[in-house]
Amino acid sequence: MARRPPSDAVDEAAARPLWFAPPADDRDRRRTLTRERVVAEALTIISADGVDALSMRALATRLGVVPSALYRHVRNLEQLHDLVLDGVLAEVDRTLDQSLPWAERVRLLASRIRTVLEGRPGIAGLLKTRDPLGPHTLALAEAFLAALREAGLPGHETGLAFSLVYDYTLGFALSSPTSVNEQRVRDPATRKRLHAFLRSLPADRFPTLVGLGDSVWTDNSDERFTAGLDTIVDGLEAARRRHRRTKAPSSR
Amino acid sequence: MARRPPSDAVDEAAARPLWFAPPADDRDRRRTLTRERVVAEALTIISADGVDALSMRALATRLGVVPSALYRHVRNLEQLHDLVLDGVLAEVDRTLDQSLPWAERVRLLASRIRTVLEGRPGIAGLLKTRDPLGPHTLALAEAFLAALREAGLPGHETGLAFSLVYDYTLGFALSSPTSVNEQRVRDPATRKRLHAFLRSLPADRFPTLVGLGDSVWTDNSDERFTAGLDTIVDGLEAARRRHRRTKAPSSR
DNA sequence: ACTGTACGGTGAACGCCGTTCACAAGCAAC
DNA sequence: GTTGCTTGTGAACGGCGTTCACCGTACAGT
16 A cells, blocks of 8 residues: 655655656666656657657557556646756756856856757756756856856846846747747738838837838847847946955056 | 627737727716626636636626626637736836846836736736737837836847746746645645655655755745746856947956 | 565546537617 | 527546556565
8 A cells, every 4th residue: 555656756845855866777768668668758759849749648558558647757737847848958068158248158158058958949948947956957057157147246146137138038038939920920921911010000109110120020030039148247237346445446 | 780890909919009999988887887897897706716717607606697698799619718818917017216227127027927927826827828919018018118228138149038037027927836736735744745745756766856856946936036037048148248238348 | 485565557436638529598670 | 480690518638747556677685
């Protein structure tokens, strides 16, 4: 009696710092279902068809198993999401040339996160609403903070800066074209209709909108992302200077 | 035959600029179902129990009607979401004292959006993934652009700046505590456990994370929001100066 | 070598969901 | 009064997450 439920690992914030129980032994691997296999298969589903295509039943079918079998390895869909999220974040390259200036390092990390997230349509939505404290999430935070610390801001402001950059990156990845609205956004005909629609707006009600014309709507999401990121980093740079001045008023 | 389906209104970008068909007459109001009543009831559900509690069936029950009846007034759940979103955005106060500097106006608008979105748990998620071009969404964009134009940036950069501020605000509202994780975040005991967990991290693997200590994690989301917003506005200010200098190098 | 037990997969079921479709009640116009 | 259109109804379909009793198998203890 009293069958032990699947472990918590990612779910429980107070879990043991021994996250990834070492693979132990590869004895009966390959024949029986494991949590790793479940999560891995979930990831391939998401990469292929987006996060909406990931369901317990579909996942079970792809693993050649009945849905209820999954619940031996994963507590529920929520926990599966958390595990998948940390698996995705594990794929973000955290290596950085330490000689690079802090701003560049921050930019690099943010760009890499975006790239990885955009390869898994819809996963940014999960990440923003669930925000698991898995090992790789923490490692990523560590990398960001290490770069930001060199900006010379006090600890509290460093945390705020991290939150800003991280939130921006996730938020951007979330609103970028996913599998759902992809064709709607990328389809040039639809885009033309949209531009025509915007041009047809009553100028008395939306003077700025029509006054600025098409140049307002940037379709290139790469440009939009880096431009926003640069502005944020500029703002952080300004804060850095401001703080440096009040702390050690050397010149002027 | 050939029953006319519910109109598109928000859904179709190429719809007539005649958005809100005037109420016409109040003859049979109150007895029969209308699109307005459906959307209004959906909004109260969301405000009370979050966006996850909004389902066609629950909505129908609250309206004293069978689920399929809703499809006479709304094409499907997606369109209902779009209509709800525009309804929410309609509640954002767009009036601004024109004598305020542009930066302050931008800050005001962003804060108001955040306030409204946080009153509807989970709705920011919809907004980011659907992004409807309804009348109030556009009016909000107009207000932002009007403020940003005074920063003196060229049209293209103004659009980028709008995208940045808007995305940041939505992204932040999305990750702020919703009905789902609310108690998990607000509960002081959980917060204590989280802090203890962070302190227990191995310092060799996360030197910055543990080095900065608790000061990194700001629980006050108001402070986090305004700090991020200020940084962004600072960055825009820097871009403004930069551009002004290259355009008209008056002093120095 | 035998036996008990716990693990991990099965099959059926529950209750929810969005959506469709044929049909009926009400109402307007001719 | 008949016609035809609008709008709500009832039943159904397929899909979802999740639970539960069941059972085979492999392994541990004696």
